[in-house]
Amino acid sequence: MNDGRAHQHAAYGRDPxxxxxxxxxxDQLAGRRLDQGGPRGGAAVRRRRGRRWPRVLGAIxxxxxxxxxxxxxxxxxxxxxxxxxxDYPGRIADTPGTNWLVVGSDSREGLSKADQKxxxxxxxxxxxxxxxxxxxxxxxxxxxxxxxxxxxxPIPGRGSNKLNAAFAFGGPKLLVQTVEKATxxxxxxxxxxxxxxxxxxxxxxxxxxxxxxxxxKDRKAGLNLKAGCQTLDGGQALGYVRTRAYARADxxxxxxxxxFFAALMKKASSPGTMLNPFRSIPLAMNATSNFLVDENDHxxxxxxxxxxxxxxxxxxxxxxxxxxxxxxxxxxxxxxTWDRAKASExxxxxxxxxxxxxxxITK
Numbered sequence: 001m002n003d004g005r006a007h008q009h010a011a012y013g014r015d016p017x018x019x020x021x022x023x024x025x026x027d028q029l030a031g032r033r034l035d036q037g038g039p040r041g042g043a044a045v046r047r048r049r050g051r052r053w054p055r056v057l058g059a060i061x062x063x064x065x066x067x068x069x070x071x072x073x074x075x076x077x078x079x080x081x082x083x084x085x086x087d088y089p090g091r092i093a094d095t096p097g098t099n100w101l102v103v104g105s106d107s108r109e110g111l112s113k114a115d116q117k118x119x120x121x122x123x124x125x126x127x128x129x130x131x132x133x134x135x136x137x138x139x140x141x142x143x144x145x146x147x148x149x150x151x152x153x154p155i156p157g158r159g160s161n162k163l164n165a166a167f168a169f170g171g172p173k174l175l176v177q178t179v180e181k182a183t184x185x186x187x188x189x190x191x192x193x194x195x196x197x198x199x200x201x202x203x204x205x206x207x208x209x210x211x212x213x214x215x216x217k218d219r220k221a222g223l224n225l226k227a228g229c230q231t232l233d234g235g236q237a238l239g240y241v242r243t244r245a246y247a248r249a250d251x252x253x254x255x256x257x258x259x260f261f262a263a264l265m266k267k268a269s270s271p272g273t274m275l276n277p278f279r280s281i282p283l284a285m286n287a288t289s290n291f292l293v294d295e296n297d298h299x300x301x302x303x304x305x306x307x308x309x310x311x312x313x314x315x316x317x318x319x320x321x322x323x324x325x326x327x328x329x330x331x332x333x334x335x336x337t338w339d340r341a342k343a344s345e346x347x348x349x350x351x352x353x354x355x356x357x358x359x360x361i362t363k
Contacts, residue, residue, distance in 0.1 A: 076299040078288035084172040084190045085294045091177075095186040096353035097138025100305055101179055103172070103192040104131035104241070104257070129167040129175065130242065131257045134185065137308040138353040142317030144262065144309070145346070146254035152328065152335040153182045161332050172292075183347045189301055190294045197290020198241075199234030204282040205267045207231040210240065210260060218245040237264075250336070251321065258319045265309030320361045322346065 132147040149164035155178050158169050166178040176187050193201070202208055211229040218224075223239030225232075232240060241257045244250060268287075273279045291302060311317050323342035328335055342360045349356045 072299060075284055075288045078285075079297070079299065079302075080289075080292040081295045081297070082172060082292055083295050084176055085187060085296070086173060088177060092180045092184060092186045094188075095351045097136055097140060097350070098188050098304075099185055099350070100135040100189045100191060101176060101187050102133045102135055102261070102305075103129055103167075103175070103190070104198065105129055105167075105192055105194045129164040131254065132163065132175075132179070133254075133258065133261070134179070134183070134350075135305065135308060136185075136350050136353075137311075137317075140349065140353040140355050142308050142311045143350070143356055144258055144312045144317065144319045146258055146321040147179065148250050148254055148321065148324075148336055150250050150335050151182075151322065152332075152337050153178060156181060162335055165332070183343075183350075185347055185350050189297055189305070191297075191302065191305065192292040193290055197286065199238055200286040200290060201268075201283065202232070202234035202237045202264065204286045205264070205273050205279055207233045208237055208260065208263045208267050210237070210263055212240075216240070216243060216245060218243040221245070251324065254321055262309055262312050262319065265306045265312075269306055269310045318356050318361060320346075320356070323360055323362055 129149055132149060134145045134147060136143045136145070147163060149162060151163040152160060153163050153166075154160050155166045155169065156174065158165070158174075161169075163175075163178065163182075167175040170177075172190060172192065176190060179185075180187055208231065209229065210232050212225050212227050214227050216223055216225045218239065221239040221243040222235065223243050223245075225236065225240070237260060241253070241260050243256075244253050267273060268283060273283060287302070288299065293302070308317075312319055323339040323346065325337045325339035325343075328337065346356055346360045
């Protein structure tokens with residue numbers, strides 16, 4: 001019997017005559033050896049880890065999707081909306097391709113008195129149009145066409161006047177009606193940005209690269225630039241698109257406006273901006289809080305507009321001004337008129353979503 005006990009104790013790996021020995025020491029050591037290097041225990045751990053990774057990756061993907069979807073709807077909710085593209089008797093029917101009316105207003109909303117003084121914007125209240133461009137894209141290509149604010153056109157219910165008077169008389173709704181009637185092109189989307197939003201968007205992307213042809217000094221626009229390629233900050237860019245200190249006044253100014261907007265969209269959609277959270281997040285916040293769009297427009301519409309503008313800036317489209325026929329003066333002040341034949345040819349191409357003929361493309 002003693003031999004049996006001795007054999008049993010020895011099986012547990014301890015001295016049979018040691019009354020304080022742990023009878024399970026051998027099992028613990030054996031278990032530790034299996035966990036650390038035993039083939040069966042190691043395989044089980046690897047299998048458990050292998051099963052865990054898909055769940056972890058799945059959870060990460062779900063979280064990222066929720067953040068992206070939530071972020072999109074949050075940014076979309078920040079857009080300012082107004083009922084602009086309303087139906088009216090005799091409205092131009094839908095035309096092929098997509099047409100945006102892009103408006104820069106002189107609204108000082110969001111600017112303090114100190115900002116207005118620093119940016120030389122003046123202190124006028126309300127908002128008036130400072131620039132108007134028609135952006136078209138479709139199977140016929142992409143085009144960005146300036147509509148000079150001094151263009152003398154019929155304004156529904158108001159007789160003939162300067163184009164920007166339509167905005168002053170009836171806001172965006174009347175401006176859209178006036179443009180549609182004057183061009184024969186159906187407007188699908190509307191986007192407007194004021195002075196304050198303009199400056200914020202430019203500063204958010206770290207400035208915009210512009211090549212200035214000649215020295216520009218204009219106290220009214222708060223501008224003092226030397227000729228050459230340079231990066232303009234928000235205040236300088238605002239002065240650049242506002243100044244009329246040129247021999248051709250408004251006509252040269254609209255060239256600068258197209259040049260600037262194309263450069264801005266190129267910078268905003270570049271990898272250096274989109275992949276940099278210190279640029280992309282401020283840009284998204286500034287753009288969505290400062291753009292006014294039609295009540296049916298959404299963030300993805302603005303992104304598509306930016307992409308089309310980028311294409312124009314990259315040489316993949318046409319930038320031009322409505323062909324000018326002459327100038328005149330009346331009770332409304334000095335104005336310019338469109339060349340009816342060439343303007344009809346230009347807008348006729350847009351209505352058919354066809355390339356604009358070379359002979360009607362001007363600066």
